[in-house]
Amino acid sequence: MKARTKNHLRALFGFLFIGLLAMLTVYPSLRFLLLPLLGGAGHQGLSQLNGVSLIALSNSVRLSLLASALAILCAIPAAWIMERRRWRPARVLMISLWLLFVLPSYLMTAGWQIVFSRTVLAHSALAAAFYSQFGIIFLLALKGMPFAALAARTSWRAIGAELDDAARLLIRSPILRSLTLLQLLLPAATAAFAVVFVESIQEFGIPATLGAQIHLPIVTYAIYERLATTPVNFNGAALLSWQLVGLALIAVAIQLYAAARFGGALVHGRRRKHLCPPPSRGEAGLAWTGLGALIILGLAVPIAALLLAAFSPQATAESLPVAWNSVLYSALYGILAASLALGIAAPVLLHQRRGKGRFGQLIGALSLANMALPGIVLGAAYLIAFNSGGLALYGTPFLLILAYVAVQLPMLLRFLQAPIEHLHRNLSEAARLHALPLATRLLDVEGPLLAPALSWGWTMAFIQVFFELPISELLYPAGRAPVAVALMWLNQSLDYTDEARLALLAILSVLVIVGTASGLLRLLARVPLAGEPA
Amino acid sequence: MARLLAIAVLLFAIIGGALALLWPRQQSGLVLYSAVDYGPQVAAAFTRQTGIPVHVIDLSTGALLAKISAEGHHPAWTLAWFDGDMAAAALDASGLLERHSVPSLPFTALGHSLVPADGSYTPTGLTLAGVFTYHPAAFATAPSRWQDLLNPALAGAVGMNNPAISGPTYPILAAMLAQAGGWPKGRSFVTQLIGAGLRDYTKNANTLAALRSGEIKLALTQSSAAWFVAARDPSLRVVVPNPSFALPSVIVVAKGLSARTSRAVARFIRFASSPKIQKLRMMKGNADGYYWPLIKGITPLHHLPSLAALHVVHLDPQVWGPRESQINAWFSAQVMNK
Numbered sequence: 051m052k053a054r055t056k057n058h059l060r061a062l063f064g065f066l067f068i069g070l071l072a073m074l075t076v077y078p079s080l081r082f083l084l085l086p087l088l089g090g091a092g093h094q095g096l097s098q099l100n101g102v103s104l105i106a107l108s109n110s111v112r113l114s115l116l117a118s119a120l121a122i123l124c125a126i127p128a129a130w131i132m133e134r135r136r137w138r139p140a141r142v143l144m145i146s147l148w149l150l151f152v153l154p155s156y157l158m159t160a161g162w163q164i165v166f167s168r169t170v171l172a173h174s175a176l177a178a179a180f181y182s183q184f185g186i187i188f189l190l191a192l193k194g195m196p197f198a199a200l201a202a203r204t205s206w207r208a209i210g211a212e213l214d215d216a217a218r219l220l221i222r223s224p225i226l227r228s229l230t231l232l233q234l235l236l237p238a239a240t241a242a243f244a245v246v247f248v249e250s251i252q253e254f255g256i257p258a259t260l261g262a263q264i265h266l267p268i269v270t271y272a273i274y275e276r277l278a279t280t281p282v283n284f285n286g287a288a289l290l291s292w293q294l295v296g297l298a299l300i301a302v303a304i305q306l307y308a309a310a311r312f313g314g315a316l317v318h319g320r321r322r323k324h325l326c327p328p329p330s331r332g333e334a335g336l337a338w339t340g341l342g343a344l345i346i347l348g349l350a351v352p353i354a355a356l357l358l359a360a361f362s363p364q365a366t367a368e369s370l371p372v373a374w375n376s377v378l379y380s381a382l383y384g385i386l387a388a389s390l391a392l393g394i395a396a397p398v399l400l401h402q403r404r405g406k407g408r409f410g411q412l413i414g415a416l417s418l419a420n421m422a423l424p425g426i427v428l429g430a431a432y433l434i435a436f437n438s439g440g441l442a443l444y445g446t447p448f449l450l451i452l453a454y455v456a457v458q459l460p461m462l463l464r465f466l467q468a469p470i471e472h473l474h475r476n477l478s479e480a481a482r483l484h485a486l487p488l489a490t491r492l493l494d495v496e497g498p499l500l501a502p503a504l505s506w507g508w509t510m511a512f513i514q515v516f517f518e519l520p521i522s523e524l525l526y527p528a529g530r531a532p533v534a535v536a537l538m539w540l541n542q543s544l545d546y547t548d549e550a551r552l553a554l555l556a557i558l559s560v561l562v563i564v565g566t567a568s569g570l571l572r573l574l575a576r577v578p579l580a581g582e583p584a
Numbered sequence: 585m586a587r588l589l590a591i592a593v594l595l596f597a598i599i600g601g602a603l604a605l606l607w608p609r610q611q612s613g614l615v616l617y618s619a620v621d622y623g624p625q626v627a628a629a630f631t632r633q634t635g636i637p638v639h640v641i642d643l644s645t646g647a648l649l650a651k652i653s654a655e656g657h658h659p660a661w662t663l664a665w666f667d668g669d670m671a672a673a674a675l676d677a678s679g680l681l682e683r684h685s686v687p688s689l690p691f692t693a694l695g696h697s698l699v700p701a702d703g704s705y706t707p708t709g710l711t712l713a714g715v716f717t718y719h720p721a722a723f724a725t726a727p728s729r730w731q732d733l734l735n736p737a738l739a740g741a742v743g744m745n746n747p748a749i750s751g752p753t754y755p756i757l758a759a760m761l762a763q764a765g766g767w768p769k770g771r772s773f774v775t776q777l778i779g780a781g782l783r784d785y786t787k788n789a790n791t792l793a794a795l796r797s798g799e800i801k802l803a804l805t806q807s808s809a810a811w812f813v814a815a816r817d818p819s820l821r822v823v824v825p826n827p828s829f830a831l832p833s834v835i836v837v838a839k840g841l842s843a844r845t846s847r848a849v850a851r852f853i854r855f856a857s858s859p860k861i862q863k864l865r866m867m868k869g870n871a872d873g874y875y876w877p878l879i880k881g882i883t884p885l886h887h888l889p890s891l892a893a894l895h896v897v898h899l900d901p902q903v904w905g906p907r908e909s910q911i912n913a914w915f916s917a918q919v920m921n922k
Contacts, residue, residue: 105917263786265746265919278650279909282678371642382602389599433654445651445660447606493591528617528651528660529641530606539644544790570594 060401067398068412074456078435079423083295085288085434103286106267107293113183113268114250117190118198121246122239124191124340125198131337132199133206135329143341150348151196154517156255156538157553159189161352163259164359164546181264189256192348194246201245205238240308244301251297252424254520259541269294270426270520277430277524284434291427298422359550372548376536377559380516383447383532385563387454388511392504394455395462399470413463425457429524450525450532454518458511465510469503505571509564516560613637614848617652619645619666620833622869629864630855636848645671645752652680652836659838663849665856667752667806667872669698669705672834673901674908676704685837687850689857694891695878697898698832705834706853709865709875712807712896713755713829714744717792717814720821722801730763730825733777733802740781741801743791747912750787752806752831757915758904759829762897767907771914778918788871795820806831811887812871824889830898833875
């Protein structure tokens with residue numbers, strides 16, 4: 051009887067979670083995307099798909115393809131040096147890629163805009179190139195590098211030493227040998243290409259800063275424009291959103307085809323680990339050049355430009371009001387959204403650990419589908435879905451937080467899945483057999499083992515929410531704008547000094563909050579050693 | 585167990601504290617979305633005099649219009665103050681504004697002509713959509729007509745705002761099209777101007793900064809911004825082109841307010857139009873203070889020329905307002921293709 055009740059409760063929990071996911075993503079997305087077909091909101095159907103939309107689509111595809119190709123070309127050798135050579139600065143390379151991943155694209159763009167606003171460079175050929183499509187490709191490629199390098203690294207790791215040996219024995223020409231080995235990377239390269247392409251077409255920060263300034267229509271910013279200019283055009287925004295979703299699906303389909311056509315099992319019983327030799331002089335030279343270029347172009351120049359601008363005197367005659375309180379609001383939104391997302395993801399994964407079945411598959415599918423939904427589309431969907439009837443939440447901080455949770459939840463479900471699944475439930479059960487109370491089991495058995503993953507997940511979610519732009523632009527409550535909106539306003543007014551100051555304050559605040567949170571967690575989840583009082 | 589309780593209390597305190605700080609408070613009084621520099625000062629003076637609290641939310645014109653549109657029929661605002669009757673007409677066409685909200689005021693003849701028939705917005709001051717600002721040393725003969733912008737001497741040297749980013753710039757674009765024959769006939773004039781190297785900047789301040797740095801020779805901006813900068817930099821001159829186009833600031837009222845709030849709103853509009861407060865708006869309003877009053881018996885700042893000497897045209901906001909998205913998109917495409 052007790053077991054049956056338990057099963058019912060478990061099923062109820064599963065249904066509740068699926069209902070929550072549906073409310074957070076499926077309902078708003080469908081309500082928004084089906085708008086052109088169902089009518090309403092100034093229904094003009096497919097006639098909204100005009101020339102400008104098609105130009106935006108063509109620009110998005112072209113720029114994203116070129117940026118993805120550039121990112122992959124740089125990422126494959128970068129991953130190779132990390133996996134196949136004993137190169138000490140590989141750790142620095144990995145940290146740089148992480149920092150590049152975390153640095154918001156609009157801040158990177160702002161850094162470069164500050165560089166080219168200097169009188170010496172303002173009219174140079176470099177500035178002309180930056181304020182063109184090349185500038186956008188360059189920035190998109192830099193932002194795509196971490197995704198591409200991570201994917202390529204996994205594949206280099208999978209190609210065992212025995213394959214290298216076989217190639218050396220059977221293929222005489224070094225070029226042919228390299229090409230054959232590179233062929234093994236094809237599925238991973240295609241997957242990485244698809245990920246970078248999808249990330250690039252969904253990117254909003256670069257089109258909203260550089261793209262808007264040079265009048266280059268790009269789908270994500272075009273969606274925002276449809277919703278932020280009078281008269282608001284919901285149908286046009288929905289049709290453009292279909293284009294984004296369609297492009298993401300095409301990219302995934304191509305990647306699946308490549309995996310099926312060129313893929314093969316690389317991990318097997320006879321797989322041997324590579325004994326990584328130190329790099330040759332030429333290899334080391336190239337690696338140092340690449341690392342230097344990545345750090346200088348992606349991190350040093352933008353951050354140094356922000357620092358310099360922050361400590362420079364105001365350049366414009368009329369100073370604009372700066373929303374310093376936006377840092378506080380972003381911190382509050384970040385704390386609430388990251389905690390809520392973590393508070394949902396962790397119990398769901400613990401529940402799923404008890405028995406994998408359809409529930410687990412459904413969670414996987416829903417979270418994957420949600421990841422394919424760009425922030426700008428989700429923001430627009432929330433604008434439509436939660437703006438009428440009993441769900442009139444638009445304009446309140448809660449809708450913004452809900453949207454942040456909807457974006458972070460799939461990422462946390464994916465990220466925490468492995469650490470939680472690896473934690474065998476016997477640990478907790480053994481502790482229970484020894485009559486340890488629930489608090490001890492949670493805090494001293496499972497807690498310390500899960501703390502690093504939970505802390506890392508919360509930190510990633512918090513940072514992403516803190517600097518999130520597209521959803522914030524569409525859903526922020528008036529008078530309580532998050533820092534990304536305040537930064538964008540200063541950027542579009544070309545007030546780089548105040549923008550840099552606000553950005554630095556925001557970065558410092560993030561460091562303080564993340565440091566305090568992880569310190570607290572460490573303190574609470576500390577495992578008492580033998581002889582130490584608990 | 586004590587530790588578990590301590591953690592729960594700590595988490596509750598952090599999350600509860602964050603929620604308490606973000607919890608929407610019931611706003612008593614009025615909520616003013618303001619895109620004019622003098623909005624907060626007028627609101628503070630109103631509260632001092634009447635005791636009615638006004639919660640001011642400062643926004644750019646573009647963001648303000650986007651917020652009002654997005655909030656739709658669930659407005660979090662009670663009144664909004666911004667530049668541009670075309671935008672107000674577009675909001676009215678969407679059914680978002682309270683009609684017949686214009687209180688009885690001693691308007692001038694021009695003021696009367698700017699009040700819409702359905703009373704959906706109150707004009708509160710007049711600026712001009714596009715005036716020329718330049719360094720006199722740069723020209724032997726100063727440009728004074730719209731066609732002068734196509735003078736080869738000005739190739740690559742004319743700058744204006746980007747209408748996709750700057751809220752009050754669409755009326756300048758509409759003005760350029762209107763003086764050249766309307767829409768779509770006037771497109772050739774704008775296309776020629778773009779072909780001659782028209783530069784675009786994000787906002788008025790940036791366009792005028794480009795003029796002062798010598799990057800451009802002539803800035804085409806809203807009149808209030810031009811005279812504000814010229815008042816601080818005597819080396820600059822402002823010329824009003826013939827014809828010039830009206831760009832009034834307006835107050836709009838949210839639809840469906842209670843009778844009590846509607847009375848407070850009408851009181852605010854009358855207060856904002858009173859001579860004492862118009863003086864405050866001019867003195868404390870930064871660039872937005874450079875406007876011509878539309879109420880009898882009030883004189884503008886001395887930098888502004890007499891309206892009687894100008895040929896001011898008022899474009900029909902009911903016609904030009906709904907075209908905004910189409911014309912802005914066309915302009916962006918032209919700039920891209922140049």
